[in-house]
Amino acid sequence: MNEKNFPLSNEELREVIKKFPTPFHIYDEKTIRKNFQQLRRAFSWVKDFREHFAVKATPNPHIVKILARDGAGTDCSSLAELLISERAGVIGEKIMLTSNDTPADEFKKAIELGAIINLDDITHIDYLEKNAGLPNCLSFRYNPADIMNEGNDIIGKPAEAKYGLTRKQILEGYKIARDKGIKRFGLHTMVASNELATKTFLLTAQIMFELAVEIKNQLGINLEFVNLGGGFGIPYRPTENPVDFRAVGEGIHELYEKILVSNGLENIAIATESGRAMTGNAGWLVSTVIHEKNTYKNYIGLDSCMANLMRPAMYGAYHHITIAGKENAPLTNVYDVTGSLCENNDKFAIDRQLPKIEIGDILIIHDTGAHGHAMGFNYNGKLRSAELLLKESGEVEMIRRAETLDDYFATLNF
Numbered sequence: 001m002n003e004k005n006f007p008l009s010n011e012e013l014r015e016v017i018k019k020f021p022t023p024f025h026i027y028d029e030k031t032i033r034k035n036f037q038q039l040r041r042a043f044s045w046v047k048d049f050r051e052h053f054a055v056k057a058t059p060n061p062h063i064v065k066i067l068a069r070d071g072a073g074t075d076c077s078s079l080a081e082l083l084i085s086e087r088a089g090v091i092g093e094k095i096m097l098t099s100n101d102t103p104a105d106e107f108k109k110a111i112e113l114g115a116i117i118n119l120d121d122i123t124h125i126d127y128l129e130k131n132a133g134l135p136n137c138l139s140f141r142y143n144p145a146d147i148m149n150e151g152n153d154i155i156g157k158p159a160e161a162k163y164g165l166t167r168k169q170i171l172e173g174y175k176i177a178r179d180k181g182i183k184r185f186g187l188h189t190m191v192a193s194n195e196l197a198t199k200t201f202l203l204t205a206q207i208m209f210e211l212a213v214e215i216k217n218q219l220g221i222n223l224e225f226v227n228l229g230g231g232f233g234i235p236y237r238p239t240e241n242p243v244d245f246r247a248v249g250e251g252i253h254e255l256y257e258k259i260l261v262s263n264g265l266e267n268i269a270i271a272t273e274s275g276r277a278m279t280g281n282a283g284w285l286v287s288t289v290i291h292e293k294n295t296y297k298n299y300i301g302l303d304s305c306m307a308n309l310m311r312p313a314m315y316g317a318y319h320h321i322t323i324a325g326k327e328n329a330p331l332t333n334v335y336d337v338t339g340s341l342c343e344n345n346d347k348f349a350i351d352r353q354l355p356k357i358e359i360g361d362i363l364i365i366h367d368t369g370a371h372g373h374a375m376g377f378n379y380n381g382k383l384r385s386a387e388l389l390l391k392e393s394g395e396v397e398m399i400r401r402a403e404t405l406d407d408y409f410a411t412l413n414f
């Protein structure tokens with residue numbers, strides 16, 4: 001179980017809305033910092049722990065900066081994300097470029113910034129060298145389809161995933177890179193997404209640590225770090241339990257001793273590239289009810305739509321909804337909560353039990369801090385909303401303005 005909170009009272013929220021009209025996403029600095037602290041604490045046993053915050057979750061330099069001040073780096077997978085990282089002051093090996101199908105300009109910028117480059121394919125060694133030059137520290141993304149076969153119900157089917165190198169290729173890759181003069185290496189994988197179960201993270205760590213030993217035994221390469229990827233989930237439903245970071249940390253510690261240290265690999269850093277678990281529960285989409293419609297079902301119409309939050313329509317994802325000032329009201333009504341796109345899947349909730357809703361009510365859609373605003377789009381000419389930040393001081397700052405029609409027409413040649 002977990003409690004669904006919102007950091008502002010109804011009165012405080014109404015004051016914010018006077019200044020910044022709905023819809024908007026609002027992020028809570030305090031929660032973001034707490035989330036990172038929790039992750040860091042889970043890995044406090046390792047000498048060198050690195051979190052490269054997955055910028056794609058919440059691509060706003062203000063957010064990156066909050067995490068960077070506490071010691072996090074970035075995980076970037078596009079040119080724009082590299083530029084966001086740079087603007088937030090995160091450069092050098094604080095950056096890990098984990099992209100796929102990577103264009104040359106992205107490699108160039110990453111090399112210019114001194115980033116750790118994490119390659120998605122063996123052919124990218126040559127492509128990188130030709131187009132951008134080689135980095136000081138190189139990593140490869142492992143696709144563990146050889147171990148996690150089709151029947152694995154925990155992680156899905158790595159064999160169907162476009163990412164990463166096979167086991168054979170990865171061993172070959174280190175050899176090629178070493179022959180080219182690279183001396184510092186890391187190893188990466190990313191196989192889970194929105195995962196809550198401890199055992200998944202332990203299985204990933206075990207596979208990665210065993211591969212690190214194989215790399216040492218076969219090639220004599222002592223890896224500098226093992227990056228376990230992101231994928232730490234959050235409990236979107238009130239009935240779900242959050243990731244048990246203590247158990248994850250302790251379990252991985254045990255495997256670290258048992259597999260790495262006992263094989264003479266004592267100083268390998270542990271890296272993660274968590275996005276969702278850093279910002280997911282620290283963001284809310286705030287929206288005003290503009291219509292109520294009763295036909296074959298009861299519909300609540302919001303001033304936002306799936307252009308502001310795509311997850312429910314795209315994955316059928318659950319996002320908890322509360323109504324400002326009616327947090328404790330009985331759930332007497334059943335509604336579909338909809339946006340205004342000409343798509344019938346533009347629904348934030350279907351058959352959801354909620355208190356009786358009036359036009360003008362403020363709906364709070366929870367857990368939108370990661371992969372929320374970030375996934376926004378302009379279909380139907382809908383504009384992306386503003387992003388606000390509730391700072392630890394209590395001040396609310398607009399950290400991205402809402403798009404305007406001028407923005408929408410700016411790319412037209414007419």
Ligand SMILES: *Cc1c(COP(=O)(O)O)cnc(C)c1O
Nearest residue numbers: 054098230231232273274275276
């Ligand atoms: C999306 C992504 C992440 C972050 O995933 P979360 O589920 O937000 O933790 C990390 N690494 C890579 C390579 C990704 O594509």
